[in-house]
Amino acid sequence: MTSTVPTILLIGTADTKSAELLFMRECIEAGGGRAVVMDVGVLDGAPFVPEITHVEVAAAAGKTVAEVAASGDENTAMTLMAHGAAKLAARWQAEGRIDGMLALGGTMGTDLALDVAQALPLGVPKVLVSTIAYSHLLPPERIPPDLIMVLWAGGLYGLNSLCRSALSQAAGAVLGACRQVRAPAFGRPLVGMTSLGSSALTYMKTLKPALESRGYEVAVFHTTGMGGRAFEALAAEGRFCAVMDFSLQELANQLGGSCVNAGPDRLLGAGRAGTPQIVAPGAIDMLDYPAWQPMPAGLEGRPAHMHNRLLASALSAPDFRRGVAAEIARRLARAEGATCVLMPLLGIEGWDRPGEPLHDPEGLAAFTDGLRGSIGSATRLIELDAHINDDAFCDAALRVFDAWVADGTVPAGRPA
Structure with missing residues:
Protein backbone atom coordinates (compact mmCIF):
# COMPACT_ATOMS: atom_id res chain seq x y z
CA MET A 1 0.00 0.00 0.00
CA THR A 2 1.18 3.51 -0.74
CA SER A 3 1.10 6.18 1.96
CA THR A 4 1.87 8.94 -0.53
CA VAL A 5 -0.43 10.71 -2.95
CA PRO A 6 -1.14 8.26 -5.82
CA THR A 7 -0.06 9.58 -9.20
CA ILE A 8 -2.30 8.40 -12.01
CA LEU A 9 -1.29 8.45 -15.66
CA LEU A 10 -4.49 9.69 -17.34
CA ILE A 11 -4.53 8.86 -21.05
CA GLY A 12 -6.82 10.22 -23.75
CA THR A 13 -7.07 12.41 -26.81
CA ALA A 14 -7.07 15.98 -25.52
CA ASP A 15 -8.20 17.35 -28.88
CA THR A 16 -11.51 15.42 -28.79
CA LYS A 17 -11.97 14.30 -25.16
CA SER A 18 -10.85 17.39 -23.21
CA ALA A 19 -14.06 17.69 -21.16
CA GLU A 20 -13.88 14.06 -20.13
CA LEU A 21 -10.18 14.21 -19.25
CA LEU A 22 -10.65 17.35 -17.19
CA PHE A 23 -13.59 15.79 -15.36
CA MET A 24 -11.54 12.67 -14.57
CA ARG A 25 -8.63 14.81 -13.42
CA GLU A 26 -11.05 16.61 -11.11
CA CYS A 27 -12.31 13.27 -9.74
CA ILE A 28 -8.78 12.03 -9.12
CA GLU A 29 -7.77 15.23 -7.33
CA ALA A 30 -10.97 15.24 -5.29
CA GLY A 31 -10.11 11.72 -4.20
CA GLY A 32 -6.69 12.82 -2.96
CA GLY A 33 -4.66 11.78 -5.99
CA ARG A 34 -2.67 13.51 -8.68
CA ALA A 35 -3.31 13.17 -12.41
CA VAL A 36 -0.65 13.28 -15.10
CA VAL A 37 -2.48 13.73 -18.39
CA MET A 38 -0.94 12.14 -21.48
CA ASP A 39 -2.36 13.53 -24.71
CA VAL A 40 -2.39 10.85 -27.41
CA GLY A 41 -4.36 12.88 -29.94
CA VAL A 42 -2.87 13.81 -33.28
CA LEU A 43 -4.56 17.15 -33.81
CA ASP A 44 -3.59 20.46 -32.22
CA GLY A 45 -6.07 22.64 -30.38
CA ALA A 46 -6.36 21.04 -26.94
CA PRO A 47 -8.01 23.61 -24.60
CA PHE A 48 -5.55 22.84 -21.78
CA VAL A 49 -1.88 21.92 -21.50
CA PRO A 50 -1.36 18.23 -20.69
CA GLU A 51 1.60 17.19 -18.56
CA ILE A 52 2.73 14.90 -21.41
CA THR A 53 1.98 16.48 -24.77
CA HIS A 54 1.18 14.71 -28.02
CA VAL A 55 4.48 16.10 -29.34
CA GLU A 56 6.35 14.09 -26.67
CA VAL A 57 4.31 10.96 -27.38
CA ALA A 58 5.05 11.16 -31.11
CA ALA A 59 8.73 11.77 -30.39
CA ALA A 60 8.87 8.63 -28.27
CA ALA A 61 7.74 6.77 -31.38
CA GLY A 62 10.51 8.44 -33.38
CA LYS A 63 8.16 10.77 -35.25
CA THR A 64 6.90 14.32 -35.29
CA VAL A 65 3.18 14.95 -34.89
CA ALA A 66 3.08 16.08 -38.53
CA GLU A 67 4.67 12.80 -39.61
CA VAL A 68 2.17 10.84 -37.56
CA ALA A 69 -0.72 12.76 -39.10
CA ALA A 70 0.66 12.14 -42.58
CA SER A 71 1.40 8.46 -41.97
CA GLY A 72 -1.57 7.16 -43.91
CA ASP A 73 -4.85 7.05 -42.01
CA GLU A 74 -6.23 7.09 -38.47
CA ASN A 75 -5.17 3.49 -37.92
CA THR A 76 -1.51 4.02 -38.74
CA ALA A 77 -1.48 7.31 -36.84
CA MET A 78 -2.95 5.82 -33.69
CA THR A 79 -0.65 2.78 -33.91
CA LEU A 80 2.35 5.12 -33.90
CA MET A 81 0.96 7.07 -30.96
CA ALA A 82 0.30 3.81 -29.14
CA HIS A 83 3.95 2.86 -29.58
CA GLY A 84 5.12 6.16 -28.16
CA ALA A 85 2.61 6.13 -25.32
CA ALA A 86 3.59 2.60 -24.28
CA LYS A 87 7.29 3.51 -24.23
CA LEU A 88 6.70 6.62 -22.14
CA ALA A 89 4.35 4.88 -19.71
CA ALA A 90 6.81 2.03 -19.13
CA ARG A 91 9.64 4.52 -18.58
CA TRP A 92 7.66 6.66 -16.14
CA GLN A 93 6.54 3.62 -14.18
CA ALA A 94 10.07 2.21 -13.99
CA GLU A 95 11.28 5.59 -12.71
CA GLY A 96 8.59 5.61 -10.00
CA ARG A 97 6.81 8.65 -11.44
CA ILE A 98 3.37 7.01 -11.78
CA ASP A 99 1.49 4.52 -9.61
CA GLY A 100 -1.31 3.50 -11.95
CA MET A 101 -2.96 4.06 -15.32
CA LEU A 102 -6.41 5.29 -16.27
CA ALA A 103 -7.36 5.55 -19.93
CA LEU A 104 -10.55 6.26 -21.84
CA GLY A 105 -11.63 5.87 -25.41
CA GLY A 106 -13.84 4.39 -28.06
CA THR A 107 -12.37 1.79 -30.38
CA MET A 108 -9.39 4.01 -31.22
CA GLY A 109 -8.57 4.95 -27.65
CA THR A 110 -9.14 1.38 -26.47
CA ASP A 111 -6.80 0.03 -29.11
CA LEU A 112 -4.07 2.37 -27.90
CA ALA A 113 -4.78 1.85 -24.20
CA LEU A 114 -4.38 -1.92 -24.51
CA ASP A 115 -0.83 -1.44 -25.79
CA VAL A 116 -0.01 0.90 -22.90
CA ALA A 117 -1.49 -1.48 -20.35
CA GLN A 118 0.52 -4.37 -21.78
CA ALA A 119 3.70 -2.32 -21.35
CA LEU A 120 3.15 -1.95 -17.60
CA PRO A 121 4.14 -4.77 -15.23
CA LEU A 122 1.64 -7.14 -13.70
CA GLY A 123 0.42 -5.62 -10.44
CA VAL A 124 0.47 -1.99 -11.56
CA PRO A 125 -3.20 -0.84 -11.37
CA LYS A 126 -4.69 -0.39 -14.85
CA VAL A 127 -8.23 0.85 -15.51
CA LEU A 128 -9.77 1.40 -18.93
CA VAL A 129 -13.06 3.20 -19.54
CA SER A 130 -14.18 2.04 -22.95
CA THR A 131 -17.26 2.06 -25.16
CA ILE A 132 -16.34 -1.54 -26.04
CA ALA A 133 -15.47 -2.89 -22.57
CA TYR A 134 -15.64 -6.71 -22.55
CA SER A 135 -16.64 -6.70 -26.22
CA HIS A 136 -16.05 -9.59 -28.61
CA LEU A 137 -13.96 -7.08 -30.60
CA LEU A 138 -11.17 -7.36 -28.03
CA PRO A 139 -8.73 -10.19 -28.80
CA PRO A 140 -8.00 -12.06 -25.56
CA GLU A 141 -4.26 -11.96 -26.20
CA ARG A 142 -4.29 -8.17 -26.06
CA ILE A 143 -6.01 -7.94 -22.67
CA PRO A 144 -3.54 -7.74 -19.75
CA PRO A 145 -4.56 -10.26 -17.09
CA ASP A 146 -4.92 -7.56 -14.41
CA LEU A 147 -6.79 -4.95 -16.47
CA ILE A 148 -10.00 -3.48 -15.01
CA MET A 149 -12.52 -2.33 -17.61
CA VAL A 150 -15.54 -0.06 -17.11
CA LEU A 151 -18.16 0.42 -19.81
CA TRP A 152 -18.31 4.03 -20.95
CA ALA A 153 -22.10 4.13 -21.17
CA GLY A 154 -23.38 7.17 -23.04
CA GLY A 155 -19.83 8.32 -23.61
CA LEU A 156 -19.54 8.61 -27.36
CA TYR A 157 -19.71 12.38 -27.45
CA GLY A 158 -19.67 14.84 -24.56
CA LEU A 159 -20.47 14.66 -20.87
CA ASN A 160 -23.77 13.59 -19.36
CA SER A 161 -24.90 12.07 -16.09
CA LEU A 162 -24.47 8.50 -17.36
CA CYS A 163 -20.89 8.89 -18.49
CA ARG A 164 -19.97 11.01 -15.45
CA SER A 165 -21.01 8.04 -13.35
CA ALA A 166 -18.73 5.70 -15.31
CA LEU A 167 -15.80 8.12 -15.35
CA SER A 168 -15.99 8.89 -11.63
CA GLN A 169 -16.28 5.18 -10.82
CA ALA A 170 -13.16 4.45 -12.86
CA ALA A 171 -11.25 7.26 -11.14
CA GLY A 172 -12.20 5.85 -7.76
CA ALA A 173 -11.25 2.34 -8.85
CA VAL A 174 -7.72 3.25 -9.90
CA LEU A 175 -7.17 5.45 -6.83
CA GLY A 176 -8.35 2.69 -4.52
CA ALA A 177 -6.20 0.13 -6.30
CA CYS A 178 -3.10 2.32 -6.04
CA ARG A 179 -3.68 2.89 -2.33
CA GLN A 180 -4.36 -0.73 -1.47
CA VAL A 181 -2.09 -2.63 -3.86
CA ARG A 182 0.67 -4.62 -2.26
CA ALA A 183 3.45 -5.09 -4.76
CA PRO A 184 4.90 -8.62 -4.91
CA ALA A 185 7.78 -8.81 -2.46
CA PHE A 186 9.63 -11.75 -4.06
CA GLY A 187 11.27 -12.27 -0.70
CA ARG A 188 11.46 -16.04 -1.08
CA PRO A 189 12.19 -17.85 -4.34
Missing part, protein backbone atom coordinates in the same frame (compact mmCIF):
# COMPACT_ATOMS: atom_id res chain seq x y z
CA LEU A 190 8.91 -18.13 -6.23
CA VAL A 191 7.74 -21.33 -7.93
CA GLY A 192 5.14 -20.88 -10.65
CA MET A 193 2.65 -23.72 -10.96
CA THR A 194 -0.25 -24.25 -13.36
CA SER A 195 -3.41 -26.18 -12.62
CA LEU A 196 -7.18 -26.31 -13.03
CA GLY A 197 -9.94 -26.48 -10.47
CA SER A 198 -9.50 -29.31 -8.00
CA SER A 199 -12.16 -31.44 -9.68
CA ALA A 200 -9.74 -31.95 -12.60
CA LEU A 201 -6.24 -31.61 -11.13
CA THR A 202 -5.33 -31.93 -7.45
CA TYR A 203 -1.52 -32.12 -7.20
CA MET A 204 -1.25 -28.49 -5.98
CA LYS A 205 -2.86 -29.53 -2.69
CA THR A 206 0.19 -31.67 -1.96
CA LEU A 207 2.91 -29.76 -3.78
CA LYS A 208 2.19 -26.25 -2.49
CA PRO A 209 2.69 -27.04 1.23
CA ALA A 210 5.62 -29.32 0.42
CA LEU A 211 7.42 -26.55 -1.46
CA GLU A 212 6.53 -23.95 1.17
CA SER A 213 8.07 -26.15 3.84
CA ARG A 214 11.26 -26.09 1.75
CA GLY A 215 11.37 -22.28 1.87
CA TYR A 216 9.63 -21.38 -1.39
CA GLU A 217 6.63 -19.26 -2.23
CA VAL A 218 4.20 -20.94 -4.64
CA ALA A 219 1.83 -19.19 -7.04
CA VAL A 220 -0.77 -21.44 -8.72
CA PHE A 221 -2.27 -20.17 -11.99
CA HIS A 222 -5.70 -21.23 -13.25
CA THR A 223 -5.16 -22.29 -16.85
CA THR A 224 -8.37 -21.04 -18.40
CA GLY A 225 -6.78 -18.50 -20.74
CA MET A 226 -6.07 -15.39 -18.72
CA GLY A 227 -4.32 -17.37 -16.00
CA GLY A 228 -1.91 -18.80 -18.52
CA ARG A 229 -1.25 -15.32 -19.89
CA ALA A 230 -0.33 -14.08 -16.41
CA PHE A 231 1.87 -17.13 -15.86
CA GLU A 232 3.70 -16.63 -19.15
CA ALA A 233 4.15 -12.88 -18.57
CA LEU A 234 5.84 -13.49 -15.22
CA ALA A 235 7.86 -16.41 -16.57
CA ALA A 236 9.16 -14.28 -19.43
CA GLU A 237 10.27 -11.66 -16.88
CA GLY A 238 12.28 -14.32 -15.04
CA ARG A 239 10.19 -13.96 -11.89
CA PHE A 240 10.15 -17.70 -11.12
CA CYS A 241 13.05 -19.71 -9.74
CA ALA A 242 11.41 -22.77 -11.28
CA VAL A 243 8.09 -23.73 -12.81
CA MET A 244 5.89 -26.77 -12.44
CA ASP A 245 3.84 -26.39 -15.59
CA PHE A 246 1.50 -29.31 -15.18
CA SER A 247 -1.68 -28.04 -16.89
CA LEU A 248 -1.17 -27.50 -20.62
CA GLN A 249 -4.68 -27.62 -22.01
CA GLU A 250 -4.41 -23.95 -22.99
CA LEU A 251 -1.80 -25.04 -25.53
CA ALA A 252 -4.06 -27.83 -26.77
CA ASN A 253 -6.89 -25.30 -26.97
CA GLN A 254 -4.78 -22.94 -29.06
CA LEU A 255 -3.82 -25.71 -31.47
CA GLY A 256 -7.46 -26.79 -31.65
CA GLY A 257 -8.80 -23.30 -32.34
CA SER A 258 -10.50 -22.81 -28.95
CA CYS A 259 -10.99 -19.32 -27.58
CA VAL A 260 -9.91 -20.62 -24.15
CA ASN A 261 -6.22 -20.20 -24.82
CA ALA A 262 -3.29 -18.21 -23.47
CA GLY A 263 -1.93 -16.96 -26.78
CA PRO A 264 0.93 -18.11 -28.98
CA ASP A 265 3.62 -17.91 -26.29
CA ARG A 266 2.29 -20.65 -24.02
CA LEU A 267 5.10 -22.92 -22.80
CA LEU A 268 7.77 -20.52 -24.05
CA GLY A 269 8.25 -17.86 -21.35
CA ALA A 270 10.17 -19.94 -18.81
CA GLY A 271 12.35 -21.46 -21.50
CA ARG A 272 13.30 -18.09 -22.94
CA ALA A 273 14.21 -16.85 -19.46
CA GLY A 274 16.33 -19.94 -18.78
CA THR A 275 14.10 -20.93 -15.86
CA PRO A 276 14.15 -24.64 -14.94
CA GLN A 277 10.82 -26.24 -15.77
CA ILE A 278 9.16 -29.49 -14.83
CA VAL A 279 6.32 -30.10 -17.27
CA ALA A 280 3.41 -32.54 -17.43
CA PRO A 281 0.56 -32.85 -19.97
CA GLY A 282 -2.28 -32.17 -17.53
CA ALA A 283 -5.66 -31.91 -19.30
CA ILE A 284 -4.28 -31.78 -22.84
CA ASP A 285 -6.92 -34.36 -23.78
CA MET A 286 -9.68 -31.74 -23.46
CA LEU A 287 -10.68 -29.01 -25.88
CA ASP A 288 -12.58 -26.32 -24.04
CA TYR A 289 -15.43 -24.23 -25.39
CA PRO A 290 -18.04 -21.84 -23.96
CA ALA A 291 -20.77 -23.97 -22.43
CA TRP A 292 -23.41 -21.49 -23.57
CA GLN A 293 -22.51 -22.05 -27.22
CA PRO A 294 -22.97 -25.13 -29.42
CA MET A 295 -20.17 -27.67 -29.46
CA PRO A 296 -17.62 -26.51 -32.08
CA ALA A 297 -17.61 -28.11 -35.50
CA GLY A 298 -15.35 -31.14 -35.62
CA LEU A 299 -16.07 -32.15 -32.03
CA GLU A 300 -19.63 -33.35 -32.58
CA GLY A 301 -20.15 -36.78 -31.11
CA ARG A 302 -17.02 -36.66 -28.96
CA PRO A 303 -17.44 -37.36 -25.23
CA ALA A 304 -17.86 -34.09 -23.35
CA HIS A 305 -18.01 -32.75 -19.82
CA MET A 306 -20.11 -29.73 -18.83
CA HIS A 307 -18.04 -28.16 -16.08
CA ASN A 308 -20.47 -25.32 -15.39
CA ARG A 309 -22.65 -22.88 -17.33
CA LEU A 310 -19.55 -21.10 -18.63
CA LEU A 311 -17.10 -23.84 -19.54
CA ALA A 312 -17.41 -27.21 -21.24
CA SER A 313 -14.78 -29.63 -22.51
CA ALA A 314 -14.82 -32.20 -25.29
CA LEU A 315 -12.40 -35.10 -25.65
CA SER A 316 -9.93 -34.60 -28.49
CA ALA A 317 -9.08 -37.29 -31.04
CA PRO A 318 -5.92 -39.45 -30.77
CA ASP A 319 -4.30 -38.00 -33.93
CA PHE A 320 -4.77 -34.48 -32.63
CA ARG A 321 -3.06 -35.44 -29.40
CA ARG A 322 -0.04 -36.72 -31.30
CA GLY A 323 0.24 -33.24 -32.76
CA VAL A 324 0.00 -31.68 -29.31
CA ALA A 325 2.82 -33.95 -28.10
CA ALA A 326 5.03 -32.90 -31.02
CA GLU A 327 4.35 -29.20 -30.34
CA ILE A 328 5.17 -29.57 -26.64
CA ALA A 329 8.47 -31.18 -27.62
CA ARG A 330 9.24 -28.41 -30.13
CA ARG A 331 8.63 -25.67 -27.57
CA LEU A 332 10.68 -27.36 -24.87
CA ALA A 333 13.55 -27.85 -27.33
CA ARG A 334 13.86 -24.06 -27.51
CA ALA A 335 14.33 -23.71 -23.75
CA GLU A 336 17.52 -22.17 -22.38
CA GLY A 337 17.19 -23.87 -18.98
CA ALA A 338 16.77 -27.39 -17.62
CA THR A 339 13.63 -29.22 -18.70
CA CYS A 340 11.99 -32.40 -17.48
CA VAL A 341 8.69 -33.95 -18.58
CA LEU A 342 6.69 -36.18 -16.26
CA MET A 343 4.38 -38.49 -18.22
CA PRO A 344 1.62 -40.10 -16.10
CA LEU A 345 0.66 -43.28 -17.94
CA LEU A 346 -2.62 -43.85 -16.08
CA GLY A 347 -4.40 -40.57 -16.77
CA ILE A 348 -3.89 -36.84 -17.05
CA GLU A 349 -6.96 -35.26 -15.42
CA GLY A 350 -9.73 -36.15 -13.02
CA TRP A 351 -12.19 -37.42 -15.62
CA ASP A 352 -9.51 -39.57 -17.25
CA ARG A 353 -9.91 -42.64 -15.06
CA PRO A 354 -11.78 -45.92 -15.64
CA GLY A 355 -15.50 -45.24 -15.35
CA GLU A 356 -15.14 -41.48 -15.80
CA PRO A 357 -16.64 -39.71 -18.86
CA LEU A 358 -13.34 -38.71 -20.51
CA HIS A 359 -11.33 -41.88 -19.92
CA ASP A 360 -9.62 -42.68 -23.21
CA PRO A 361 -6.68 -45.15 -23.08
CA GLU A 362 -6.28 -45.02 -26.88
CA GLY A 363 -5.92 -41.23 -26.91
CA LEU A 364 -3.52 -41.27 -23.96
CA ALA A 365 -1.39 -43.92 -25.68
CA ALA A 366 -1.32 -41.83 -28.86
CA PHE A 367 -0.07 -38.81 -26.93
CA THR A 368 2.52 -40.86 -25.07
CA ASP A 369 3.83 -42.40 -28.29
CA GLY A 370 3.97 -38.97 -29.89
CA LEU A 371 5.92 -37.59 -26.95
CA ARG A 372 8.42 -40.45 -26.95
CA GLY A 373 9.04 -39.97 -30.64
CA SER A 374 9.49 -36.21 -30.60
CA ILE A 375 11.05 -35.22 -27.29
CA GLY A 376 14.54 -33.80 -27.70
CA SER A 377 17.68 -35.17 -26.10
CA ALA A 378 18.04 -32.08 -23.90
CA THR A 379 14.71 -32.79 -22.18
CA ARG A 380 14.50 -35.58 -19.64
CA LEU A 381 11.37 -37.74 -20.00
CA ILE A 382 10.18 -39.67 -16.94
CA GLU A 383 7.28 -42.07 -17.44
CA LEU A 384 5.23 -42.80 -14.35
CA ASP A 385 2.99 -45.79 -13.70
CA ALA A 386 0.55 -43.40 -12.04
CA HIS A 387 -2.29 -40.96 -12.60
CA ILE A 388 -1.47 -37.26 -12.50
CA ASN A 389 -3.61 -36.91 -9.35
CA ASP A 390 -1.81 -39.74 -7.51
CA ASP A 391 0.66 -39.16 -4.70
CA ALA A 392 3.28 -40.89 -6.86
CA PHE A 393 3.14 -38.02 -9.34
CA CYS A 394 3.82 -35.45 -6.60
CA ASP A 395 6.64 -37.59 -5.23
CA ALA A 396 8.26 -37.70 -8.67
CA ALA A 397 7.95 -33.94 -9.13
CA LEU A 398 9.56 -33.30 -5.76
CA ARG A 399 12.41 -35.71 -6.50
CA VAL A 400 13.29 -33.78 -9.65
CA PHE A 401 12.94 -30.45 -7.88
CA ASP A 402 15.06 -31.51 -4.90
CA ALA A 403 17.77 -32.85 -7.20
CA TRP A 404 17.86 -29.52 -9.03
CA VAL A 405 18.18 -27.68 -5.71
CA ALA A 406 21.00 -29.99 -4.65
CA ASP A 407 23.00 -29.42 -7.83
CA GLY A 408 22.34 -25.67 -7.91
CA THR A 409 19.98 -25.63 -10.89
CA VAL A 410 17.30 -24.16 -8.62
CA PRO A 411 18.29 -21.71 -5.83
CA ALA A 412 17.82 -22.93 -2.29
CA GLY A 413 14.68 -21.87 -0.46
CA ARG A 414 14.60 -19.36 2.37
CA PRO A 415 12.53 -19.48 5.58
CA ALA A 416 9.50 -17.19 5.67
